Amino acid sequence: MSLRSREKRRLPVLVLPGLLAMCVACITSTIGVGKETPKPEQSAGANISPKREPGEENPGGNATTRKSIHTRDAFSHASNGIGFEGEANFKVGNAIFRKLWVSAPASTKSSDGLGPLFNSRSCQSCHFKDGRGHPPAANYPDDTAESMLLRLSIPPETDAQKKLLAEHRVNAINEPTYGGQLQDFAIQGHDSEGHIHVTYEDVPVTLDDGSTRTLRKPAYTITDLKYGPLHPKTMLSPRIAPPMIGLGLIEAVPEAQIRANTDADDKNGDGISGRANEVWSLEAERPMIGRFGWKAGVPSIREQSAGAFSGDMGLSTPIVTEPSGDCTQAQAFCRNAPNGNTERDGGFEVGPILFDLVTFYAQNLAVPPRRNMDDANVTKGKAIFHELGCASCHTPSFTTGKVDGQPHLSNQRIWPYTDMLLHDMGDGLADNRPEGMATGQEWRTPSPVGHWFD
Numbered sequence: 001m002s003l004r005s006r007e008k009r010r011l012p013v014l015v016l017p018g019l020l021a022m023c024v025a026c027i028t029s030t031i032g033v034g035k036e037t038p039k040p041e042q043s044a045g046a047n048i049s050p051k052r053e054p055g056e057e058n059p060g061g062n063a064t065t066r067k068s069i070h071t072r073d074a075f076s077h078a079s080n081g082i083g084f085e086g087e088a089n090f091k092v093g094n095a096i097f098r099k100l101w102v103s104a105p106a107s108t109k110s111s112d113g114l115g116p117l118f119n120s121r122s123c124q125s126c127h128f129k130d131g132r133g134h135p136p137a138a139n140y141p142d143d144t145a146e147s148m149l150l151r152l153s154i155p156p157e158t159d160a161q162k163k164l165l166a167e168h169r170v171n172a173i174n175e176p177t178y179g180g181q182l183q184d185f186a187i188q189g190h191d192s193e194g195h196i197h198v199t200y201e202d203v204p205v206t207l208d209d210g211s212t213r214t215l216r217k218p219a220y221t222i223t224d225l226k227y228g229p230l231h232p233k234t235m236l237s238p239r240i241a242p243p244m245i246g247l248g249l250i251e252a253v254p255e256a257q258i259r260a261n262t263d264a265d266d267k268n269g270d271g272i273s274g275r276a277n278e279v280w281s282l283e284a285e286r287p288m289i290g291r292f293g294w295k296a297g298v299p300s301i302r303e304q305s306a307g308a309f310s311g312d313m314g315l316s317t318p319i320v321t322e323p324s325g326d327c328t329q330a331q332a333f334c335r336n337a338p339n340g341n342t343e344r345d346g347g348f349e350v351g352p353i354l355f356d357l358v359t360f361y362a363q364n365l366a367v368p369p370r371r372n373m374d375d376a377n378v379t380k381g382k383a384i385f386h387e388l389g390c391a392s393c394h395t396p397s398f399t400t401g402k403v404d405g406q407p408h409l410s411n412q413r414i415w416p417y418t419d420m421l422l423h424d425m426g427d428g429l430a431d432n433r434p435e436g437m438a439t440g441q442e443w444r445t446p447s448p449v450g451h452w453f454d
């Protein structure tokens with residue numbers, strides 16, 4: 001099936017986790033079922049005016065795009081102010097983001113090394129048009145889960161594993177045979193690991209006014225396991241690809257500003273207890289605050305991108321150097337397959353120059369300006385957003401710090417509507433799979449910027 005036809009069928013399945021999260025968050029905060037229930041009168045945003053605030057029309061500060069947002073490419077513009085050279089690098093980065101990788105050895109040395117196991121052949125197949133992914137519209141073989149993946153891990157079993165977790169050196173203990181995620185594709189001559197299978201149960205919910213809504217509750221299993229049984233204690237976490245806009249600005253928020261909103265034990269009694277994730281940085285070789293991924297499991301865009309090249313496509317980079325990606329010791333055939341490392345690329349499949357360019361691209365996908373801000377329903381909605389306490393987690397605004405070599409991302413007042421912290425969202429949204437400091441019920445507040453385009 002082509003991406004285009006799948007795109008058309010996207011809306012009915014969008015509920016998870018995006019809109020489902022929104023609905024459940026709304027319900028939990030109005031009828032008070034969730035673990036963290038804001039007390040509206042004390043919430044951080046209670047005193048914010050529902051009227052337009054200075055700069056609010058540009059959620060990405062001066063880096064907000066000035067280009068047309070009335071196109072299918074609304075999420076694909078470069079940061080405003082990126083400069084001539086920046087624009088050129090952004091374009092090359094875009095080409096790498098869209099590049100379809102092939103298995104090694106191939107005549108096109110610059111594009112080979114895919115797999116052996118993989119989820120997608122390009123970054124863009126998951127982050128389609130730089131937007132979000134979706135669960136499969138139907139189960140395999142009618143559709144494939146190309147823009148989502150399942151993370152896999154087991155509870156720690158040995159003292160050595162417990163130590164690794166306690167020192168924040170790893171976020172989770174990988175499933176011993178299948179590794180850190182399920183790869184549902186493989187290059188020719190290799191078996192894919194299995195397929196994601198989703199079933200939905202309708203859950204009726206009664207709102208305060210007595211009306212009812214139906215939420216779809218998904219259950220995930222894996223079919224066609226090709227490398228033997230999963231460890232009996234395997235924990236699964238479904239992840240759809242998040243949108244790519246504004247990420248360089250999120251990365252540029254000084255750590256102290258994020259930490260200022262943490263309140264792990266809810267000392268201020270507002271019903272909200274945000275916590276920061278502390279995760280290992282492979283580059284800094286120490287724990288750092290986590291910002292990226294659904295549980296804030298990754299500290300930087302570079303490390304998120306290196307993780308994607310390795311885990312999602314089986315490609316080596318200067319940060320994650322193993323060319324066979326997520327193939328485990330138990331998958332020897334896969335580990336010994338030919339790879340695409342070349343001298344020209346510094347001994348990697350994705351060399352340092354290409355890697356820096358794709359990271360630069362991921363840092364510079366611009367946020368679109370807000371629309372219809374003075375519409376009566378929008379100002380009313382904003383007031384309700386603050387009254388209900390949404391802003392206690394969806395922190396409206398931050399100011400970025402200095403980003404070396406990228407003045408256009410530096411010192412900008414931005415409006416991402418996220419505190420980037422972990423919150424206990426209750427049983428209904430739990431994946432029951434811890435990641436770093438995040439428990440099986442905690443998720444990072446995502447930035448809802450861009451929902452205007454859904």
Ligand code: HEC
Pocket residue numbers: 017018019021022025026029036037038272294385388389390391392393394422423424425429443444445446447448451
């Ligand atoms: C306790 C903190 C908290 C409060 C209060 C809260 N949210 Fe959220 N919100 C979250 C978290 C965490 C998620 C992600 C949940 C997940 O991944 O399953 C989320 C997800 C969302 C999403 C989906 C974003 C996306 O990109 O998928 C929207 C939209 C949203 N919330 C809107 C709201 C609104 C509107 C309110 C007020 C009625 C609200 N939230 C209150 C923490 C909160």
Ligand code: HEC
Pocket residue numbers: 097119120121122123124125126127146147148149239240241242243244247291292293294295297301304305308309312313358362
């Ligand atoms: C198989 C689908 C898939 C592919 C291919 C993929 N991603 Fe992602 N991407 C995801 C998912 C899923 C997440 C969320 C990860 C998590 O929660 O652990 C993500 C998260 C990210 C984030 C962090 C976004 C945020 O808001 O936290 C960045 C940056 C990113 N990807 C960049 C890339 C780049 C660069 C590539 C290509 C090298 C790529 N991705 C390839 C699925 C994919």
